[in-house]
Amino acid sequence: MGSFMGSLGEAAGLIMALDADLLEIIGLSLRVTLTAVAAACLIGLPLGAVVGALRFPGRSLAGLVLNALMGLPPVVVGLMVYMMLSATGPLGVLGLLYTPTAMIIAQTILVTPIVAALTRQVVEDLHTDYAEQFASLEVRPFDRVVALLWDARLSLLTVALAGFGRAVAEVGAVIIVGGNINHVTRVMTTTIALETSKGNLEFALALGVVLLVIALVVNGAVMTFRASAARMTYA
Amino acid sequence: MLETEINVGAPAAAWREAAPPEALLQARGLCFEGGGKRLIDGIDIDIRAGRRTIVMGANGTGKSLLLRLLHGLIRPTKGEVLWRGRPLDRRGRHAQAMVFQRPVMLRRSVLANLRFALAVRGFTGSERSVREAEAMERARLEGLATRPARVLSAGEQQRLAVARALACAPRVLFLDEPTASLDPVSTHAVEQLIREAHADGVTIVLATHDAGQARRLGDDLIFMHAGRVAETGCASHVLNTPRSEAARAWLEGRLYLDSSS
Amino acid sequence: MATSRRTAGAVRRLAVLAAAVFGLSAPTVAADEYIVVQSTTSAEHSGLFDAILPAFREQTGIEVRVVAVGTGQAIKNAANGDGDVLLVHDRLAEDKFVADGHGVSRADVMYNDFVVVGPLGDPAGVASMADVLAAFRKIADSGAPFASRGDDSGTHKAELRLWREAGIDAAAASGGWYRETGAGMGSTLNTAIGLGAYVMADRATWVSFGNKRDYRVMVEGDPRLFNQYGIILVNADRHPNVKARLGETFVNWVLSTEGQAAIASYRVDGRQVFFPNATKRP
Numbered sequence: 216m217g218s219f220m221g222s223l224g225e226a227a228g229l230i231m232a233l234d235a236d237l238l239e240i241i242g243l244s245l246r247v248t249l250t251a252v253a254a255a256c257l258i259g260l261p262l263g264a265v266v267g268a269l270r271f272p273g274r275s276l277a278g279l280v281l282n283a284l285m286g287l288p289p290v291v292v293g294l295m296v297y298m299m300l301s302a303t304g305p306l307g308v309l310g311l312l313y314t315p316t317a318m319i320i321a322q323t324i325l326v327t328p329i330v331a332a333l334t335r336q337v338v339e340d341l342h343t344d345y346a347e348q349f350a351s352l353e354v355r356p357f358d359r360v361v362a363l364l365w366d367a368r369l370s371l372l373t374v375a376l377a378g379f380g381r382a383v384a385e386v387g388a389v390i391i392v393g394g395n396i397n398h399v400t401r402v403m404t405t406t407i408a409l410e411t412s413k414g415n416l417e418f419a420l421a422l423g424v425v426l427l428v429i430a431l432v433v434n435g436a437v438m439t440f441r442a443s444a445a446r447m448t449y450a
Numbered sequence: 451m452l453e454t455e456i457n458v459g460a461p462a463a464a465w466r467e468a469a470p471p472e473a474l475l476q477a478r479g480l481c482f483e484g485g486g487k488r489l490i491d492g493i494d495i496d497i498r499a500g501r502r503t504i505v506m507g508a509n510g511t512g513k514s515l516l517l518r519l520l521h522g523l524i525r526p527t528k529g530e531v532l533w534r535g536r537p538l539d540r541r542g543r544h545a546q547a548m549v550f551q552r553p554v555m556l557r558r559s560v561l562a563n564l565r566f567a568l569a570v571r572g573f574t575g576s577e578r579s580v581r582e583a584e585a586m587e588r589a590r591l592e593g594l595a596t597r598p599a600r601v602l603s604a605g606e607q608q609r610l611a612v613a614r615a616l617a618c619a620p621r622v623l624f625l626d627e628p629t630a631s632l633d634p635v636s637t638h639a640v641e642q643l644i645r646e647a648h649a650d651g652v653t654i655v656l657a658t659h660d661a662g663q664a665r666r667l668g669d670d671l672i673f674m675h676a677g678r679v680a681e682t683g684c685a686s687h688v689l690n691t692p693r694s695e696a697a698r699a700w701l702e703g704r705l706y707l708d709s710s711s
Numbered sequence: 712m713a714t715s716r717r718t719a720g721a722v723r724r725l726a727v728l729a730a731a732v733f734g735l736s737a738p739t740v741a742a743d744e745y746i747v748v749q750s751t752t753s754a755e756h757s758g759l760f761d762a763i764l765p766a767f768r769e770q771t772g773i774e775v776r777v778v779a780v781g782t783g784q785a786i787k788n789a790a791n792g793d794g795d796v797l798l799v800h801d802r803l804a805e806d807k808f809v810a811d812g813h814g815v816s817r818a819d820v821m822y823n824d825f826v827v828v829g830p831l832g833d834p835a836g837v838a839s840m841a842d843v844l845a846a847f848r849k850i851a852d853s854g855a856p857f858a859s860r861g862d863d864s865g866t867h868k869a870e871l872r873l874w875r876e877a878g879i880d881a882a883a884a885s886g887g888w889y890r891e892t893g894a895g896m897g898s899t900l901n902t903a904i905g906l907g908a909y910v911m912a913d914r915a916t917w918v919s920f921g922n923k924r925d926y927r928v929m930v931e932g933d934p935r936l937f938n939q940y941g942i943i944l945v946n947a948d949r950h951p952n953v954k955a956r957l958g959e960t961f962v963n964w965v966l967s968t969e970g971q972a973a974i975a976s977y978r979v980d981g982r983q984v985f986f987p988n989a990t991k992r993p
């Protein structure tokens with residue numbers, strides 16, 4: 216308990232001081248995670264909407280697979296990406312291993328199923344509302360998907376946040392493909408893992424608190440935006 | 451008092467000339483089964499062009515199902531729907547519009563709801579703008595253009611739903627109990643929209659429980675009972691002198707159960 | 712005055728953060744002048760690389776990116792060509808790596824030693840023993856818990872060798888008094904301390920470890936606890952993406968008088984934890 220309070224104090228100190236090293240680590244965490252979430256949304260939103268709104272053979276199987284992929288262990292994703300990007304792997308020539316790009320790729324793979332599966336649920340629910348009107352107007356599949364994504368946009372912000380939550384807290388995949396190289400691929404979670412294995416438990420926990428604060432700030436910003444956007448469109 | 455002259459659209463007028471009045475929309479041996487039950491059971495009816503056809507009958511008797519079948523939203527398990535003598539196809543459905551029992555409002559502004567329907571139906575540019583303005587004015591929603599459609603009152607939503615359907619210049623307009631939960635003023639406003647559309651040549655198919663409304667708006671009347679047609683005829687005639695036991699009981703406010711239900 | 716200075720500080724911090732978020736930070740600008748060294752957690756976690764690498768970079772302009780994993784993992788990664796230099800501590804595996812053609816040649820770099828640490832209470836009574844094999848037998852006989860890395864690392868392999876020499880089948884006791892964590896040195900120390908178990912660690916990691924609680928060094932000084940580190944340049948003939956010239960520059964520097972002096976001067980809590988012993992001089 217004493218060491219927990221000590222960690223809180225240390226976390227406050229870290230946030231106050233914000234030295235350049237910590238800022239670099241926070242910045243890289245945000246850069247990797249936000250890029251991965253953006254990429255995952257780019258793929259997962261349309262994918263989820265298609266599965267949620269359109270009828271096609273294999274649709275329920277697709278939904279099942281998306282849901283199952285949400286449970287992908289980060290370490291497995293990390294290994295898959297490592298094998299792809301390794302010098303002996305099929306994409307080795309790109310030289311991406313141990314770079315932030317590799318971490319972004321791994322997190323995108325990790326987050327896309329979450330975004331897609333949750334989007335499918337949100338869109339499917341909205342589509343049950345809209346289905347008859349769409350059928351009556353004979354809205355084409357493409358236009359349906361676009362309209363549903365647009366109308367569900369506020370709920371989909373929460374979906375993106377869920378993806379952000381998973382990505383920002385993830386360590387198993389990024390430590391394998393990033394290598395936790397100081398000043399290059401060291402992010403919040405890998406730093407926490409490192410400090411833990413150095414036995415600096417209080418400091419590691421303090422970093423955890425800082426990570427939590429970052430997640431709070433990002434969530435708060437998005438939810439504030441969502442609330443004001445909601446006032447505009449739904450009143 | 452609400453007699454604003456609005457042209458609903460040239461296509462409607464053109465079709466009116468071309469179609470033989472008695473054969474715009476026909477149901478032939480129409481059956482629909484759901485949940486192991488025959489919910490629509492062998493219906494044969496004609497919807498005549500330019501007429502206002504009222505569909506009446508007790509709750510759960512199949513009025514909404516019949517409208518959906520005629521509009522092509524669901525496929526009959528037996529029988530068929532004919533549009534101008536031929537099986538209802540995409541082009542036929544394109545000439546129809548429907549206002550649902552529970553109006554579906556997109557999570558957008560009033561104007562965006564109109565714009566979406568028009569865009570989907572292929573109206574673009576200045577024609578779309580003109581139709582938008584017309585529909586807003588017709589539904590008297592000008593002041594609410596930027597309001598989210600879902601926060602409108604029930605009466606405003608119904609006006610928007612009717613205006614949205616009419617903006618697409620349909621040949622036939624299906625309305626499923628459009629005034630069921632409205633006060634007399636809103637009911638009057640919606641009926642006025644229907645009258646104007648009819649005056650512009652739109653064929654009306656209206657499901658209602660309101661005998662007064664049926665008298666005010668009806669030309670023809672189809673009375674349903676347990677998935678079948680109990681009686682058809684001129685609206686005022688059926689309402690004044692019902693021949694079927696089902697219609698007579700319903701109009702007297704009795705519960706009518708026969709062997710088939 | 713004070714406020715404006717604080718504002719300036721905040722602005723500078725925001726700029727650093729923004730630079731990192733948008734990927735404008737120095738490392739990405741430094742283009743191709745870097746190498747990847749596959750190394751062990753013991754060397755990285757003790758802070759050795761942080762201490763000696765700045766001098767090398769200053770001199771050559773080459774950035775050294777260290778991936779710190781267990782020796783077994785490091786060797787596998789390097790065998791995949793995912794590194795330019797290998798710096799590990801498992802002589803047999805290192806020789807095999809070179810023999811298999813993945814490495815150019817191997818050279819001794821430095822050594823330190825392993826220690827067996829345990830709780831102050833010392834349930835097996837091994838404190839101050841100088842014979843590690845006798846100590847291991849005593850631990851096994853007493854049934855006191857012993858935590859093993861169990862991760863194919865250099866430390867793990869050295870520990871397995873000692874059990875073998877002591878004539879004890881530790882694997883048979885796995886799950887009983889013998890606990891395999893399957894984790895790095897630091898995590899294993901954390902686990903051992905939580906379990907009250909004995910554990911063998913390299914001295915560098917132990918000295919710099921921050922969560923010692925009531926743990927003490929119990930056994931040290933046995934020549935069998937000698938821990939030799941070797942360095943290998945990954946073979947560019949086998950793995951064309953290897954930056955042979957930059958890698959060789961680094962290997963030569965580590966083995967040079969200067970590099971060796973840098974290693975010797977590194978201190979943790981005032982103690983020397985790595986002892987340079989390169990014989991091959993560039």
Ligand SMILES: Nc1ncnc2c1ncn2[C@@H]1O[C@H](COP(=O)(O)OP(=O)(O)OP(=O)(O)O)[C@@H](O)[C@H]1O
Nearest residue numbers: 484485489507508509510511512513514515516551
């Ligand atoms: N897809 C379906 N599957 C099974 N049963 C259905 C389906 N659609 C409607 N029904 C049932 O068919 C019957 C007729 O439904 P319908 O909605 O057409 O009634 P209605 O005449 O419009 O009634 P109301 O006056 O209450 O609107 C009801 O008993 C309803 O539960």
Ligand SMILES: [Mg+2]
Nearest residue numbers: 513514551626
């Ligand atoms: Mg109904």
